Structure formats: C-alpha cells, structure tokens
Amino acid sequence: xxxxxxxxxxxxxxxxxxxxxxxxxxxxxxxxxxxxxxxxxxxxxxxxxxxxxxxxxxxxxxxxxxxxxxxxxxxxxxxxxxxxxxxxxxxxxxxxxxxxxxxxxxxxxxxxxxxxxxxxxxxxxxxxxxxxxxxxxxxxxxxxxxxxxxxxxxxxxxxxxxxxxxxxxxxxxxxxxxxxxxxxxxxxxxxxxxxxxxxxxxxxxxxxxxxxxxxxxxxxxxxxxxxxxxxxxxxxxxxxxxxxxxxxxxxxxxxxxxxxxxxxxxxxxxxxxxxxxxxxxxxxxxxxxxxxxxxxxxxxxxxxxxxxxxxxxxxxxxxxxxxxxxxxxxxxxxxxxxxxxxxxxxxxxxxxxxxxxxxxxxxxxxxxxxxxxxxxxxxxxxxxxxxxxxxxxxxxxxxxxxxxxxxxxxxxxxxxxxxxxxxxxxxxxxxxxxxxxxxxxxxxxxxxxxxxxxxxxxxxxxxxxxxxxxxxxxxxxxxxxxxxxxxxxxxxxxxxxxxxxxxxxxxxxxxxxxxxxxxxxxxxxxxxxxxxxxxxxxxxxxxxxxxxxxxxxxxxxxxxxxxxxxxxxxxxxxxxxxxxxxxxxxxxxxxxxxxxxxxxxxxxxxxxxxxxxxxxxxxxxxxxxxxxxxxxxxxxxxxxxxxxxxxxxxxxxxxxxxxxxxxxxxxxxxxxxxxxxxxxxxxxxxxxxxxxxxxxxxxxxxxxxxxxxxxxxxxxxxxxxxxxxxxxxxxxxxxxxxxxxxxxxxxxxxxxxxxxxxxxxxxxxxxxxxxxxxxxxxxxxxxxxxxxxxxxxxxx
Amino acid sequence: xxxxxxxxxxxxxxxxxxxxxxxxxxxxxxxxxxxxxxxxxxxxxxxxxxxxxxxxxxxxxxxxxxxxxxxxxxxxxxxxxxxxxxxxxxxxxxxxxxxxxxxxxxxxxxxxxxxxxxxxxxxxxxxxxxx
Numbered sequence: 001x002x003x004x005x006x007x008x009x010x011x012x013x014x015x016x017x018x019x020x021x022x023x024x025x026x027x028x029x030x031x032x033x034x035x036x037x038x039x040x041x042x043x044x045x046x047x048x049x050x051x052x053x054x055x056x057x058x059x060x061x062x063x064x065x066x067x068x069x070x071x072x073x074x075x076x077x078x079x080x081x082x083x084x085x086x087x088x089x090x091x092x093x094x095x096x097x098x099x100x101x102x103x104x105x106x107x108x109x110x111x112x113x114x115x116x117x118x119x120x121x122x123x124x125x126x127x128x129x130x131x132x133x134x135x136x137x138x139x140x141x142x143x144x145x146x147x148x149x150x151x152x153x154x155x156x157x158x159x160x161x162x163x164x165x166x167x168x169x170x171x172x173x174x175x176x177x178x179x180x181x182x183x184x185x186x187x188x189x190x191x192x193x194x195x196x197x198x199x200x201x202x203x204x205x206x207x208x209x210x211x212x213x214x215x216x217x218x219x220x221x222x223x224x225x226x227x228x229x230x231x232x233x234x235x236x237x238x239x240x241x242x243x244x245x246x247x248x249x250x251x252x253x254x255x256x257x258x259x260x261x262x263x264x265x266x267x268x269x270x271x272x273x274x275x276x277x278x279x280x281x282x283x284x285x286x287x288x289x290x291x292x293x294x295x296x297x298x299x300x301x302x303x304x305x306x307x308x309x310x311x312x313x314x315x316x317x318x319x320x321x322x323x324x325x326x327x328x329x330x331x332x333x334x335x336x337x338x339x340x341x342x343x344x345x346x347x348x349x350x351x352x353x354x355x356x357x358x359x360x361x362x363x364x365x366x367x368x369x370x371x372x373x374x375x376x377x378x379x380x381x382x383x384x385x386x387x388x389x390x391x392x393x394x395x396x397x398x399x400x401x402x403x404x405x406x407x408x409x410x411x412x413x414x415x416x417x418x419x420x421x422x423x424x425x426x427x428x429x430x431x432x433x434x435x436x437x438x439x440x441x442x443x444x445x446x447x448x449x450x451x452x453x454x455x456x457x458x459x460x461x462x463x464x465x466x467x468x469x470x471x472x473x474x475x476x477x478x479x480x481x482x483x484x485x486x487x488x489x490x491x492x493x494x495x496x497x498x499x500x501x502x503x504x505x506x507x508x509x510x511x512x513x514x515x516x517x518x519x520x521x522x523x524x525x526x527x528x529x530x531x532x533x534x535x536x537x538x539x540x541x542x543x544x545x546x547x548x549x550x551x552x553x554x555x556x557x558x559x560x561x562x563x564x565x566x567x568x569x570x571x572x573x574x575x576x577x578x579x580x581x582x583x584x585x586x587x588x589x590x591x592x593x594x595x596x597x598x599x600x601x602x603x604x605x606x607x608x609x610x611x612x613x614x615x616x617x618x619x620x621x622x623x624x625x626x627x628x629x630x631x632x633x634x635x636x637x638x639x640x641x642x643x644x645x646x647x648x649x650x651x652x653x654x655x656x657x658x659x660x661x662x663x664x665x666x667x668x669x670x671x672x673x674x675x676x677x678x679x680x681x682x683x684x685x686x687x688x689x690x691x692x693x694x695x696x697x698x699x700x701x702x703x704x705x706x707x708x709x710x711x712x713x714x715x716x717x718x719x720x721x722x723x724x725x726x727x728x729x730x731x732x733x734x735x736x737x738x739x740x741x742x743x744x745x746x747x748x749x750x751x752x753x754x755x756x757x758x759x760x761x762x763x764x765x766x767x768x769x770x771x772x773x774x775x776x777x778x779x780x781x782x783x784x785x786x787x788x789x790x791x792x793x794x795x796x
Numbered sequence: 797x798x799x800x801x802x803x804x805x806x807x808x809x810x811x812x813x814x815x816x817x818x819x820x821x822x823x824x825x826x827x828x829x830x831x832x833x834x835x836x837x838x839x840x841x842x843x844x845x846x847x848x849x850x851x852x853x854x855x856x857x858x859x860x861x862x863x864x865x866x867x868x869x870x871x872x873x874x875x876x877x878x879x880x881x882x883x884x885x886x887x888x889x890x891x892x893x894x895x896x897x898x899x900x901x902x903x904x905x906x907x908x909x910x911x912x913x914x915x916x917x918x919x920x921x922x923x924x925x926x927x
Binding site: 184 | 799800803807810811814815817818819821822823824825826838839840853855856859860880881882884885895922923
C-alpha cells in the first residue's frame with residue numbers, strides 16, 4: 001500500500017547521520033590510537049578530521065530528531081511515543097529525551113560540545129585523550145544503530161522505527177488506510193515530566209555525566225603514557241567542573257521530586273537517584289586525591305581507581321536505568337529495549353580497561369619516601385576520600401540487588417524501610433566526612449605543628465558545641481547520631497567560614513573551595529534537620545475513625561476533609577473549600593486558619609494541591625507547598641473521588657421504636673419522642689387533621705446537633721399522608737411512613753443525598769523544618785565551584 | 797605495619813560489613829504461599845489485582861485502610877490489607893508489588909508499588925482531537 005503524507009526522507013537522512021557518526025567515531029578513535037603509539041602527526045590530523053565529522057553528524061542527528069518531533073511526524077514510533085498534538089511547546093525538549101534513544105543522543109551531544117571545547121586546550125595530550133573520547137562515542141552511537149547482525153539487534157534506531165511496522169501496531173485497522181496520518185495523534189509525554197524542573201534537570205544531569213568523561217580520558221591517557229602525575233594539572237579544572245555540574249544536576253532532581261512528586265521529600269533513596277549519586281561521591285573523592293597529588297606523590301592508585309571508576313559508574317547508572325533491570329524497584333526506569341547485553345558490553349569494556357591499566361602500570365607508580373604525617377592535610381583528605389568510597393560502595397551495593405539477582409539467581413529485595421536502612425549507614429559516614437571537612441582547614445599540607453592545630457581546633461569545638469546544644473534545645477533533638485552530624489556539619493561550616501575570613505581575608509576569588517565546602521556542610525545540615533525533624537501533621541481526626549486492626553498498622557498519616565468542615569491539623573485549622581477544574585488539572589482549595597486574639601478563626605492562607613488527569617497514563621497527584629523562611633508546609637492529595645457525583649440520593653426504610661437510633665452514612669439520628677401537638681411543619685394542616693410528630697435529634701459529622709420533626713397525618717379519618725422534614729446541610733430527609741400500634745414501632749424512610757455527603761478529600765501534610773538551609777547549601781556549593789574554576793582559569 | 801595498610805584493612809572490613817548489612821536487612825521476593833508459611837517476615841509479593849473481587853475503601857471510616865484481592869504469579873488469590881490510602885487509579889494497575897507481611901492470617905501491606913497500564917506497549921493509537 002502507498003501511504004500518503006509520510007516523511008520517510010527525514011528518517012533516511014537521520015539514519016545516515018547515525019551511521020556517519022558511528023563510522024567517523026570509530027575512525028577517529030583508531031586514528032588517534034595509532035597517532036599516539038607511533039607518535040605520528042598525520043594520523044593525529046586524520047583523527048581530528050574524523051572527530052570533527054563525527055561531531056557534525058551527532059549535531060545533525062540530534063537536530064533531525066528534534067525537527068521530527070517539532071513537526072509531529074507521528075509515523076515515527078519515537079515521535080508518536082513521546083509527543084502529541086496538544087503538547088505545549090515548552091515540553092518539546094522533554095519529549096526529546098524522554099526515551100532511551102533520545103537520552104543517549106543528549107548524552108552524546110554533551111560529549112561533543114565538551115570535546116570540541118577541550119580540543120582547543122588539549123595540546124600535546126590530544127591523541128590519547130581523544131582516542132578514549134572517540135571510543136566512548138563509538139560505543140554510545142552503537143546504541144542507536146538498529147542494525148541486525150547475526151540475529152542480534154544492535155541498538156535501537158529512532159529514525160528507522162516506523163509505527164506502522166512496529167509488531168504491536170502493524171495489524172491495527174488504522175494502518176490499512178493510506179491516509180492514516182491525517183487522523184493519527186501521538187501518545188504524548190508522561191504527565192510527570194510535564195514540569196519545568198523536567199526541562200532543566202535531565203540536561204543538567206547529563207551535562208554532569210558527560211563531564212566525567214574528561215578526567216576519565218585524561219587518567220587513561222596518563223596511564224597509557226606512564227605520565228602518572230602530569231595529566232592532573234590540565235584535568236583538574238574539568239574534574240571540579242564535573243563535580244559542580246553533576247552535583248547541581250542531582251540536587252535539581254531532588255528539587256523536582258520535592259516540588260512535583262508526591263514522594264513526600266526530596267530524596268527517597270530510589271535506585272535511579274542512588275545510581276547518579278554514587279559516581280558523584282567517587283568523583284569528589286578522586287578530585288580531592290588529585291589535589292593531594294599536586295603536592296606529593298602519594299595514594300596514586302586510589303586516585304586512578306576513583307577517577308576512572310567514576311566514569312564507569314556513570315555508565316553503570318545508565319545501564320541500570322536503560323536496561324529495564326530496575327523495572328520493579330524504581331519509578332524512573334525505562335522499559336527494556338533489548339539492549340541489556342550491549343549496555344553490559346560497553347560497561348565491562350571500560351571497567352576492564354580502567355582496572356586492567358591500573359594493575360598493569362602499578363609497579364611504575366611513584367612511591368613516597370615516607371608515609372604522610374597524621375598531622376598533614378593530605379592524610380585527612382585521603383581518609384575523607386576513602387570514606388566517600390565506602391559511602392558510594394554501600395549505596396551502590398544495595399542498589400545493585402536487581403543485578404545481583406540476575407547474575408547469581410538470588411532473590412534479594414530492598415527493604416521497605418529504605419530510608420531508615422540507608423540513613424543508618426550513611427549517617428556515621430557523613431559525620432566523618434563533615435568532621436574532616438572542618439578540621440582539615442586547620443591543618444597544613446605536609447605537616448602541622450600539633451600544638452597550634454589543637455588550639456585552633458579546641459576553640460572551634462567549644463564554639464560549635466554551644467551552637468549544637470542551642471539548636472538541639474530549640475528543635476528538641478535527642479538522637480545521638482543526629483546530634484553528632486549536627487555538630488560535625490556545624491564544625492565544617494564554621495571552620496570554612498573562619499578560613500575564608502581570617503586566612504583568605506575575604507578575597508572572593510580565592511575562597512571558592514571554602515564556599516563550596518560551606519555549601520556541602522549546609523546541604524548535610526539541611527537534609528538532616530528537614531528529614532529527621534519532619535512532622536506529618538495530617539492525622540485522621542474525623543469522628544468516624546475506627547481502629548480496625550490494632551496499633552501496629554496504624555499509619556494515621558492522612559486527614560479526611562469533608563467539604564466545608566473545619567478540622568484541627570497541627571497548629572492550623574483546615575477546611576476543604578472546593579475544587580476547580582482547569583484543563584488537565586483539578587485544583588483543590590484548602591484553607592488554613594488560625595485563631596486570632598479574640599479566639600476566632602481567621603484565614604491565613606490557602607493551598608491548592610492538585611491532581612493532573614491523564615486518561616492514558618494515569619492520574620497524578622502533585623503537591624503544593626507553603627514556604628516559610630524556617631520551614632515548609634508540604635501538602636498533597638492522597639485520595640479524591642474523581643468522578644463527578646450526580647445529585648443522587650438513596651432511600652432506606654427503618655422500622656424503629658422510641659429511643660432507637662438510625663445510622664446514616666455520615667450522620668446518625670435518634671428518635672427522642674413523639675408528640676400529638678407538633679410545633680414544626682404544620683403549615684397546610686387543618687385542625688381536623690390528626691398529626692403525629694416524631695422528634696429526631698440528628699448529629700452530623702461535626703457533631704453539630706439538629707432537630708427534625710417529620711409528621712404522620714391522618715386526614716378526615718380517611719387517609720394518611722406524611723410531611724417530611726430535612727436538614728440540607730447534612731443531606732438528610734426523613735419521612736414518617738407508618739405506625740404499628742401492636743409492636744409500638746414506627747416506620748421512617750431516610751433519604752440521604754449522595755452529593756452532599758461524599759464531597760471530601762484525603763490529604764497528607766508534612767512540615768519540613770530548615771529545608772531552606774538545604775537549598776542555600778546547594779546554591780553555595782554551585783557558586784563556590786564556579787568561583788574556584790573562574791579563579792583557576794584566570795591564573796592561566 | 798604501615799598506617800596505609802591499617803586504613804585499607806579497616807576500609808575493606810567496613811565494605812564487607814556493608815555487604816552483610818545490606819543482605820541481612822533485605823527482604824525477598826516471594827509468592828503468597830511463602831509469605832503465609834512465614835508469618836511476620838517481610839516479603840515483596842508481585843501479582844495482579846483481582847478485578848472481580850471486592851475492593852473496600854471507606855475513607856470516612858479510615859482513610860489509611862484499603863482492602864482488595866490480589867492474585868500472585870502462581871495464581872493464588874489472597875485478600876490484602878493495605879495500610880495506606882487507596883492509590884489513585886488503582887483499578888487500572890497492571891502489576892502490583894506489595895511490601896508487607898502476614899499477620900493474624902492476613903497479608904498486611906505497608907507499601908505498594910504499581911506498574912501503570914501499558915505505558916509502552918499497548919496496541920492502541922489515538923486520533924487527533926480535531927479530526
């Protein structure tokens with residue numbers, strides 16, 4: 001069949017770019033390899049030319065895919081899968097990298113951008129460094145080839161995969177119509193990603209990932225050339241740039257989770273979060289060992305291992321998320337595209353290359369004449385780096401359960417108490433890191449006089465002990481480990497602040513590292529205070545609480561709010577005022593009140609947590625947070641009836657005696673007494689009528705008491721009828737339908753309005769104290785890193 | 797013995813400790829059969845929602861309590877008591893992972909993970925809204 005309106009040329013062109021990117025990448029890598037081994041400049045120029053051609057191909061292929069998404073070429077599976085006609089323009093970028101193929105392209109694009117900058121400054125390191133970079137690019141491009149070799153499909157190519165040829169879709173009737181493109185719409189972007197954080201977090205994170213390639217390439221080049229220390233100087237700035245960007249990218253992910261996901265926090269130790277944190281930790285360790293090397297040749301092996309492993313761990317992180325192996329255990333992971341084997345080969349290649357080279361070259365590493373003194377700064381930087389390695393190992397090992405299960409056929413699963421589990425390991429390690437971060441500022445390189453050091457240290461310890469006690473008292477913290485970390489991070493903050501002011505006399509350009517360290521300490525401090533002292537204030541205070549199943553399972557962390565009822569929640573009184581539908585969103589207005597001086601409730605603010613409706617991918621509750629300087633009030637809907645309630649009512653017949661109670665769904669009614677002289681609802685009755693009034697006390701969900709008096713009337717001794725009574729605020733209508741004199745029982749029909757009684761939301765509210773300390777720390781860390789880099793660039 | 801060696805031994809010891817700790821703190825994937833044979837032990841049970849069976853969520857009584865039936869991979873059906881609010885869009889879930897244990901003869905879950913429907917492989921296409 002001839003299909004009308006397809007843009008097959010676009011895919012063919014894109015496919016050519018993929019092939020040329022692969023070919024030129026491979027050529028460049030080989031040419032540079034020969035250039036280095038033969039020290040031959042003509043091979044080097046060939047390698048460079050090939051790398052330029054590779055770069056152009058990568059840029060063109062990225063441009064092509066973006067063009068296809070922008071122009072909504074839904075005949076392509078990738079475009080169809082990640083975008084739709086109603087997708088706002090600002091999310092077009094997000095749909096580019098939502099899928100595995102696009103995220104590989106983003107990663108490669110960053111490599112190309114970084115490498116072309118590097119090409120300017122790399123000078124005589126060009127051949128070995130670019131041989132490594134080009135080989136990495138070749139492996140990455142192979143993930144996009146989509147070629148079948150000996151029954152094995154190499155990579156997944158977004159340019160050749162047409163929707164109508166996809167096995168899941170090819171038999172659909174729509175593809176029997178040659179003009180199917182006039183009606184076909186894309187499936188659209190996952191609503192969770194339709195958030196501004198998601199347009200900046202992935203590129204930032206991938207930028208950080210991509211930057212780890214530079215120190216890796218230099219380290220391999222250094223091992224290759226047996227120039228074990230010479231590579232450090234040109235690579236150092238890049239390493240700390242990578243640390244700054246990757247750290248920012250990871251924390252942006254935390255900010256996204258906090259702002260847009262209803263996890264209830266900024267860090268959940270999710271496997272995907274962990275897998276991006278692990279290479280950052282090793283890189284920080286490795287970067288600091290590089291600093292030590294500039295001054296002295298010690299711990300060379302640890303430095304090489306940490307730097308090369310950081311890049312391999314970035315690959316491992318990509319393996320975990322993209323192979324689909326995390327399927328059951330993470331919210332972020334992709335589904336399997338059949339690339340697990342290929343990803344594993346790439347990962348193993350670079351890991352064996354790194355470890356193999358380090359072992360092979362080990363004998364030639366410079367050895368120090370004597371051990372470092374315990375009073376030297378480098379000794380403690382070495383300790384700090386090792387602690388970071390242990391921390392990375394602990395996180396990495398636990399995150400790897402799915403991989404371990406696959407390889408060894410075991411059956412481990414992460415404990416549900418994930419946060420407690422990680423904290424119990426990471427807290428002591430963080431304490432050591434924070435302490436070293438603090439007191440190393442009082443130590444000098446090589447050796448320090450113990451006396452002067454101990455004097456500085458004791459002043460700092462005394463000051464911070466006081467501060468810790470004050471904060472602990474103000475926030476009523478009693479857990480020993482938490483107190484120790486609080487103390488340690490205060491030591492780190494004040495020591496660096498002191499160093500900045502006293503030693504550097506406040507010179508901004510020189511204080512980059514101090515600012516970054518203060519930032520890091522504040523991140524620890526903020527994370528510690530906001531999570532350990534967080535308080536779930538939403539508790540079920542509704543009167544209908546029935547503790548069905550004993551204490552152990554009583555989570556009791558959600559509050560049920562009936563519309564317009566006011567309930568106490570923490571220090572507030574809250575009331576659910578109603579909802580408003582706006583496009584794909586339902587906003588729920590929740591009013592917060594506090595008692596004023598006269599004791600009357602006064603509205604202080606309203607929060608609008610919302611639910612994003614998406615019939616295709618499921619509805620998502622998103623949080624709404626009230627920010628104060630010292631704390632946040634974080635709320636999200638945990639349950640709400642989404643179907644519009646019709647104005648239905650249910651009727652139920654009750655035969656009761658005097659004093660009995662009728663239970664409604666949201667209220668109950670007691671038949672108090674009967675009277676032959678009713679005082680209510682008597683309009684329209686004549687004095688010939690015999691009227692019997694039933695006096696009811698009705699208690700609604702707020703325990704407000706109402707009175708009803710339905711009547712049973714006998715007219716002219718001939719016929720009877722009933723006069724109903726109702727309380728609209730409770731949605732209850734009672735009619736008196738009959739009398740049975742022999743059993744002294746009475747028949748009532750109770751009508752309950754569904755609409756009135758069912759409008760409610762279930763909500764969760766958490767107070768996060770001092771979370772702004774965390775964000776301030778993030779910003780300082782980024783600023784400090786960039787000042788340090790600016791200072792280094794200026795020195796050059 | 798040099799300082800560095802001592803430090804390396806300590807580091808390796810802590811790493812081994814971390815491995816042992818991770819394994820001893822872990823729970824494991826299981827089916828209902830195994831979970832019911834070992835009441836009190838935490839398991840991850842994978843299965844599917846039994847859509848024909850009763851689901852009870854009465855937030856007016858307790859917003860943190862939801863009961864439903866799940867069929868595990870071996871086809872065994874059990875009632876599950878989830879001590880959380882009913883997840884949004886629960887009916888549409890394709891696969892469920894429960895984390896919890898058997899107490900007093902019933903499976904009590906304190907955590908639930910859901911795979912939402914056919915995000916990636918459904919054989920359905922949409923038409924343009926205006927077409």
